[in-house]
Amino acid sequence: MAKQKKQVKEKAIEETLWQSCDKLRGSVEPAEYKHVVLGLIFLKFASDKFEQRRKELISEGKEKYVEMKDFYAMKNVFYLEEISRWSYIIKNAKQNDISLKIDTALNTIEKNNPALKGALPDNYFSRLALDKTKLASLLDTINDIDTLKDDGQDVIGRVYEYFLGKFALKESSGKGKGEFYTPKTIVNLMAELIEPYKGIIYDPCCGTGGMFVQSIKFIEAHQGSKKEVSIYGQENTPTTYKLAKMNLAIRGIAANLGDKHADTFSNDQHKDLKADYIMANPPFNLKDWRGENELLDDPRWMGYEVPPKSNANYGWILNMVSKLSENGVAGFILANGALSGGGEEYKIRRKLIENDLVEAIIIIPRNTFYTTDISVTLWILNKNKKQRIDNTKERPKNYRDRTGEILFMDLRRWGSEYEKKYIELTEDDIQQVALNFHNWQQADYETTYKDVPEFCKSASFEDLKANDFSLVPSKYIEFVDKDSGIDFDTEMKRIQQDFRTLLQEEKESQAQLINAFKTLGYEL
Secondary structure, X not given: XXXXXXXXXXXXXXHHHHHHHHHHOOOOOHHHHHHHHHHHHHHHHHHHHHHHHHHHHHHOOOHHHOOOOHHHHOOOOOOOOHHHOHHHHHHOOOOOOHHHHHHHHHHHHHHHOHHHOOOOOOOHHHHHOOOHHHHHHHHHHHHOOOOOOOOOOOHHHHHHHHHHXXXXXXXXXXXXXXXXXXXXXXXXXXXXXHOOOOEEEEEOOOOOOHHHHHHHHHHHHOOOOHXXXXXXXXXXXXXXXXXXXXXXXXXXXXXXXXXXXXXXXXXXXXXXXXXXXXEEOOOOOOOOOOOOOOOOOOHHHOOOOOOOOOOOHHHHHHHHHHHEEEEEEEEEEEEHHHHOOOHHHHHHHHHHHHOOOEEEEEEOOOOOOOOOOOOEEEEEEEOOOOOEEEOOOOOOEEEOOOOOEEEEEEOOOOOEEEOOOEEEOOHHHHHHHHHHHHHHHEXXXXXXXXXXXXXXXXXXXXXXXXOOOOOOHHHOOOOOOHHHOOOHHHHHHHHHHHHHHHHHHHHHHHHHHHHHHHHXXXXX
16 A cells, blocks of 8 residues: 655745745844845736736737736736746846846836836845845745735735734834734724725725735625725835835725825825725834924814823824714724823723714734734724614615614634734634624614623713723623633743743844854854
8 A cells, every 4th residue: 555645734925934034144134034025025926917817818819918018907917027027037046136137127017017106125135235145045935935826815914914023022123013014814803893895995004005905805705896995095114105005006906005105193195084994003002103292283183182192092093083984984903001091091082982983892812913912902983873774785784873882892712823822813703703793783783682791791871981981891891700810821821932932032142142253253
C-alpha cells in the first residue's frame, strides 16, 4: 500500500512576508518594512489582475484588444505596460537597477490610470537604496503569493495590520497602539448592524481603506450594488493615505478621500458632508489633538461642550454627529474609557443621551486587535430612533419607536482564539449579535427580543439617569455572579504568553546589541 503524503500546512501570507522581511534587516528601518512590502504586493496584485483579464480577452477571441486600456477599465482592471508587469520585474530581479525599475513600473501605472493619481510611492525604492540581493530575495517570496486566491480577503489591509502589530510598540513615531487597521470581523459586525446598503458612507480616519473594502463586500453579499453608495473618507498620515487610494483603486471602488492627506480636526476635507452611514475606528485616546486655544468655536461642537484637548475621543464623536444626515447611523470603535469619563466628556455624553442619539453600546472581546489587548467598545448612534418603515434595506424594516432606550451588549466572553493569543468573532457570533440588535429595533420586538443576563439589556432613560449617564454596560446588564467573572486559568495563560513574548523580544534585542558591538570589533 502506497504511503500517504503528509499534508503540509500552507503558511499565511502575513507569516511568509514577515519571514522575508528578515532579509531586509540592516538595509532598511523596521518601520519601513510594511511600505516596502505593500508597494510590491500592490504591483503583484495589479499584475495578477491584468494577466487574468488578458487571458479572458484571448479566450473570448479578442486578442487584438489585449493592449487597449478600455478593455481593462471596463472590468475595473488597471492596464499595465510591459515595463510595469510583475513578469518584467521578476525577469530583472537580479539586475543592479532593479530599484529604479520598480519605481518606473509604479510611476507608469499611476500615469496610465487616473484613479491612482497621488497613490503610489514616488521614487521610493531608489531612495531607500536597498541591498540588491535582499530585494531580489523579497521579490522571489512575493512571487510565490497567489494574490487572487481568496477574493474575499483584503490583502493589503491584512498585511498592513499584521506589520503594524509587529512594530506598534517599537516605532519611535509615538503613534503606537492607537493607529491600526480594523480586523475584518469587527468591520463585518459593524456593517451587519448599521446595514449600509444605499447612500453616502463616511470614515473620518479611514486608514488603508479596509473599512470601505469590507463595506462594499457586505453590500454585494446582500445582493446590493456598490453603484448605489458614495464613499468619502479622510486620512492624516501621508503613506497611509497613499495605501488607502491604492487599496480602493485596485478594487474599482470610487472614493473621495479629500484633495490630500490632512488632519480631520484642523483641515476637514468634507465640511458640508451629510452621511447616511459612518463607519470608523479612530485612534484610541489621542492626546494633544488640538492646541489650548484652537477649535474652541468649531461648528462641529455646536450645542455641546468643547472636547478636552487631553483626549480626542469626544472630538471624534462630535465630528461624526455633525456629519450625520437626518436618518443617519454611525458605528465606531472607541476605548472603554469614553463610556464613563468625567469633566467635559461627562457633559458631552450626557447631552448625547438627552438628545437621544445613542442607540447601542457593545463591548468587544479583549485581544481582538493586533496592537492592543484592551477591551474596546462599538458605539451605534442613530439620528432617527422614531417609528418608521425603511425600504432601503435588503428587506423592508418596520422600526418601532425607541426613543429614550439604549441597547447594551457584552461580548467579552464571545469569539474564538487564533494564533494562540488573539480573539475573533465567528460568523455565527456576528449573525447572532446582529439578529438580537435588529429584533430589538423592530415593531414585533416583544415576541423576538428579551433581556439576557450577561449578554444584553434594553435600558430606559430613567435607568441611565439613575446611573448618572454612564454608558458602562455592566451597570445595566445583569450578571449572575460578578465576582466569578474571571477565569483564573485563562487569565494566567494569557499573562504567561505575554511574558513569554516579552522575554523573547528581550533575548532578540540582547543578541542584536551583542552583534552590533561585535561588528565594530568589540566583544561584550
